Amino acid sequence: MDNNINDYSADFPILDQQVNDERLVYLDNAATAQRPRQVIKALTNFYEQDNANVHRGVHTLAERATKDYEDARKKVQEFINAPTANEIIFTKGCTDSLNLVASTYGEQNIMPGDEIVISIMEHHSNLIPWQQLAKRKNATLKYIELTADGELDLADAKRKITDKTKIVAVTHASNVMGTITPLKELATIAHQHGAVIVGDGAQAVPHMPVDVQNLDVDFYAFSGHKMMSPMGIGVLYGKAELLRAMSPYQFGGEMINDVHREQSTWADIPFKFEAGTQNIAGAVGLGAAIDYLSNIGMEKVQQKEQQLINYVLPRLVVIPDVQVYGPQSPAKHTGVIAFNIKGLHPHDVATALDMDGVAVRAGHHCAQPLMEDLGVTATARASFYFYNTKEDADQLIKAIKETKEFFNIGTI
Numbered sequence: 001m002d003n004n005i006n007d008y009s010a011d012f013p014i015l016d017q018q019v020n021d022e023r024l025v026y027l028d029n030a031a032t033a034q035r036p037r038q039v040i041k042a043l044t045n046f047y048e049q050d051n052a053n054v055h056r057g058v059h060t061l062a063e064r065a066t067k068d069y070e071d072a073r074k075k076v077q078e079f080i081n082a083p084t085a086n087e088i089i090f091t092k093g094c095t096d097s098l099n100l101v102a103s104t105y106g107e108q109n110i111m112p113g114d115e116i117v118i119s120i121m122e123h124h125s126n127l128i129p130w131q132q133l134a135k136r137k138n139a140t141l142k143y144i145e146l147t148a149d150g151e152l153d154l155a156d157a158k159r160k161i162t163d164k165t166k167i168v169a170v171t172h173a174s175n176v177m178g179t180i181t182p183l184k185e186l187a188t189i190a191h192q193h194g195a196v197i198v199g200d201g202a203q204a205v206p207h208m209p210v211d212v213q214n215l216d217v218d219f220y221a222f223s224g225h226k227m228m229s230p231m232g233i234g235v236l237y238g239k240a241e242l243l244r245a246m247s248p249y250q251f252g253g254e255m256i257n258d259v260h261r262e263q264s265t266w267a268d269i270p271f272k273f274e275a276g277t278q279n280i281a282g283a284v285g286l287g288a289a290i291d292y293l294s295n296i297g298m299e300k301v302q303q304k305e306q307q308l309i310n311y312v313l314p315r316l317v318v319i320p321d322v323q324v325y326g327p328q329s330p331a332k333h334t335g336v337i338a339f340n341i342k343g344l345h346p347h348d349v350a351t352a353l354d355m356d357g358v359a360v361r362a363g364h365h366c367a368q369p370l371m372e373d374l375g376v377t378a379t380a381r382a383s384f385y386f387y388n389t390k391e392d393a394d395q396l397i398k399a400i401k402e403t404k405e406f407f408n409i410g411t412i
C-alpha cells in the first residue's frame, strides 16, 4: 500500500498529538469521526459572521443564516441523490431520524397482527424503536439472520418478509462487523410485498457513495458526526408522498401553517418535521463536511478505506489467539473490524492499546442481540476512516502483539 497517495491526515489538527507518549492513532471512527480544519473553519465563519435564527427573519443576518441552512439541505440532497430538497429533514441524528419514522409512519400504519422485519445486526437505534412499536401495536417483530461468515442472509430475508410485513428496517452497513448489506435487493423484496423499507445509513453514508433513488429506499437515516460534522445534526430522507401523509413528530414553532384556539394546520415538508429552533450551525458544518468529502470523491474515500482493510485484515487474522468477527474477506467490509484476543476482556484490550496510543472501542457497540448471536458479551472494535494511514494500521498490529506479550497470551 502506497501511503503517500491520498494522505489526508494533515487536515485533522486533533490527530497531531501524542497519547500516553505515543503517536495518537484514532481508530474509533465508527463512534464518531474527527473534524477537518475546513469544517471547523466553516463553523467559526458561521458564528463570526452569519449567526441568527432562520426563516421569516427579514434582517440581513437572518437571511444569510437561512441561506446557509437551506444550502446545507441542498448539499445533502445532492450527496445522497434525493429527488428534492424537501425530502431532506434535519434531525438530531440517526437515532432521532429512526424514532421519527417509528413514531409517525409506524404509529399510523402498523395494525395488530402486522409484521416488522429487521436484521439481527441492527444497532439498538434501529431495533428498539421497532420493538416498542410492535409491542404497542400487538404486531410481530422478526429478525433476518446472518450467514456463517457474518453477512445478511438474503434467503432468510425472503422467508421473513411476507405479505404481512409492513416495515422492513435494515442497516446499510454493520457498526460492529463492517458488513455491507444488500439494501437494494431488500428494498425490492419489501416492495414486492407492499412494505416500506427504512435504511440505517449511519455507517454507510460517511464511507461509500449512496444513492437513495438507486437503492429505492422509502426512508434513509444517518448522523452528521460520523462524517465529520458537529454532533447533534442528522438527516432523515423520506419519499415526499410518504412524508406528506405522515403526522408531525413534534409540535411547536416553525412547523405550522396556521394556529387557532382550537385547531392548527401544518407547514409543508420538510418544515412540518422541524419543530422549534434547529441546529443551524450543525447543518452548516454538515454542509462543509459534504463539500470536503465531495472534493475527494466518495469512490476515492471508499477505495482508501478498502486499501487500509486490504492491508490490515490479513495481518490481523493471522495473529494467534485473535478472533475477528464477521466477513473475513476485505471486499465485503467497510473500515470496521470487531475482534477479541482469547483470554482477555475487550476492555482490557482497549486499555492496553490506549497505552500504545491506539484508540479503539470495546463493549457491545449498542448491538446486544448481535453479541448474543456471536456468542460473546463484548468485542474490541477498530474502525478506520479515509484519513487513517498505513502507519496507523502497523501501530494497531504492533500494539495487539505487545498486548498479548504483556498479558502473556499464547504465542505471539
Ligand code: PMP
Pocket: 030, 031, 093, 094, 095, 096, 123, 125, 126, 171, 173, 174, 175, 200, 202, 203, 223, 366
Ligand atoms: N445506526 C448505526 C449503524 C450506528 O452505528 C449508530 C451510531 N453508532 C446509530 C445508528 C446511531 O447514531 P447516533 O448515535 O448518531 O444517533
